[in-house]
Amino acid sequence: MMMIGNNAFNTKILHIGIDDTDSINGRCTTHLSYLIAGILVKKFHAEFIDFPLLIRLNPNVPFKTRGNGAVCLRIKCNYYEKIKEEITQIVEKYSEIGYGANPGLAFYEENNISKDLLQFSKNAMDTILSKQLAIKIAKKNNIQFRLFGKGHGIVGALSAIGCLLDSDHTFETLAYRREQNIGKIRKTNDVKVKRLSDESYPYTYNNFDKKNSRILITPHGPDPVFCGIRGEDPLLTLFFLKNLCIEEELDGYMIFRSNQGTNLHLTKENKVTDMKPYTAGHINCEVATTPNTIKGGHVIFKIKDKYNCMLPVAVYQPTGLTKIAKKLTIGDKIEIGYGVHLKSNNQTTLNLEYLVVKELVRVFEVKNPVCTKCSKSMKSEGKNKGYQCSVCKTRIGSVGKIKSEKDREINSGLYIPEPIAHRHLTKPLPRYGIEKRFDRFDIILMLKSITWIKNSGGLI
Structure with a gap:
């Protein structure tokens, strides 16, 4: 118990x-x-x-x-x-x-x-x-x-x-609308959202998308939520909300403790044969096929686990990870967080949620020798017949091709989707390294020292 x-x-x-x-x-x-x-x-x-x-x-x-x-x-x-x-x-x-x-x-x-x-x-x-x-x-x-x-x-x-929720957790202060405003356009001061997001970094997260200059605190549907401020500390998320200077008269707010932004759904490590449709987790594996770009800019490649069982991985264009995925090659050792998707043809595919590049294989390319006079790549004149420069016509004997290591243009490390493509549970980059330990007495102390709910008391 x-x-x-x-x-x-x-x-x-x-x-x-x-x-x-x-x-x-x-x-x-x-x-x-x-x-x-x-x-x-x-x-x-x-x-x-x-x-x-x-x-x-x-x-x-x-x-x-x-x-x-x-x-x-x-x-x-x-x-x-x-x-x-x-x-x-x-x-x-x-x-x-x-x-x-x-x-x-x-x-x-x-x-x-x-x-x-x-x-x-x-x-x-x-x-x-x-x-x-x-x-x-x-x-x-x-x-x-x-x-x-x-x-x-x-x-x-x-x-x-x-x-x-006795491990890593986050907080979200959710502000709610009055009945007469539900369904109307939510108006926020974008400059204030950006400034407060910058000032509270890294202790608030996914409130403003810098790359796309996009506000992330407001939903778009006809629900009663006006906005939600996500972060590490309830006092900070409440401070953020109160300093937005929202013109609309709100009904109130409530602060939630949450598993949002923790990757809690990806903690279980699985092997390929254990992966069932609509489940989630992570796997240490090896790239088994050359990544292929398909219609829409999405990237597909196969991975294999230590038992040599393989499955395709899909990297979708909105995640911003397709450029990285395209640079992977057969033999690279990686870790991926995934959700298992069942396609209409009953093909099981792993939808990528994060990527850790652990070990890159060395890749070499073989080229013809370079002309010593004009530094141009020479052309082969046939098997064992040597090479000739197409510019100055200089000939050399059969010296063999030149083998050189290619720059992989990718580094080991963690890659996560752009904020615009994050799910609620996706752990954002600022949270790596500042995960929290649970302390029940600290939680009770915070609960008693903060106005965690402000409510007009009306049912709608």
């Missing part, structure tokens, strides 16, 4: 897991959690023992929600039955049921997270899990749950509860 609470408390921790409340038409699971958290604090005077958790699940799931993120709220309170009843009503009323949302809601009263729930959550980061398995684990652990629509969200709800 994994301990996360203090047994000195009389009341058990209530873990609330929520997922799949949104659709392409709107709504947002984080927003619904923000509304629920406001009620828990204001109406029920609940004590939060952790920041609200925003847990991004396996991004390769074909039937995922927009951001494939589930939320867990961990509280201590004396009104659990009333809380469960009210939250159930809110989720049912304010989800996009009937428009593509299939919410799952789970309540777990326990100071410890069971091993099978921890493992279920871990598997949710890189594999496909069934609703039936989620229900089985919920019943085994006396977890109360509700399914709405097709109920697929129960998988995410349990996964969020089971994710202690």
Whole structure:
């Protein structure tokens, strides 16, 4: 059993897991959690023992929600039955049921997270899990749950509860719009976003794309999120938000602790024969074929593992890694992070998420000798007949071709996609080397020292 609470408390921790409340038409699971958290604090005077958790699940799931993120709220309170009843009503009323949302809601009263729930959550980061398995684990652990629509969200709800996020993590301050502004164009001061991004580097990330001069903090759909500021520290992300000088009157904000930007879905190392469609992980391998550029500028090559099993790798043009991929050659030793994609012809392909060049093979080219008089490349006059300069007609005997090592024009090291092509879980370059260790007491101290939620209290 994994301990996360203090047994000195009389009341058990209530873990609330929520997922799949949104659709392409709107709504947002984080927003619904923000509304629920406001009620828990204001109406029920609940004590939060952790920041609200925003847990991004396996991004390769074909039937995922927009951001494939589930939320867990961990509280201590004396009104659990009333809380469960009210939250159930809110989720049912304010989800996009009937428009593509299939919410799952789970309540777990326990100071410890069971091993099978921890493992279920871990598997949710890189594999496909069934609703039936989620229900089985919920019943085994006396977890109360509700399914709405097709109920697929129960998988995410349990996964969020089971994710202690007790390793590397990040924070995101999400700001929410008032009802009358939802669907309208979001207006930000691009100069301020760029300046705040520069000033807070490397402790905030993926808020501004320098290469493309593109704002990354605002979504584009009709959901209630105005913007999200991602970074290493909740005080810094909140400072960033408050200094944007947003003209639109916002409803409020909430700070989430998250697995975003951690590569948590790529931690498992696999061999080729273990790779199933829609899973994720990483592999140490060798380049097995010459990279080939196909229509659209994408690059395809095959890799092989230590058992000589091969699979194709796809490097897509928007990632910005095609130029690097084209410079690989047979025999290069690499590590790749991948998501397994199943093409329409049932061909399994690894979609590249990061590349580490570990060892480059030496490549040689063979050329004809150079004319000693005019320094031009000479032409062969036939087998064993020597060479002649096409310019000055100088002839030499059969001296053999000249072998020289080629400049590979590529260095060993890490290569990751451009920010514009990052998934929520993609670890951005600034985060390498500053990954965090989890300290429960530090988290509680931060939680008590910061206004982590500002909520108008209105349901929309």
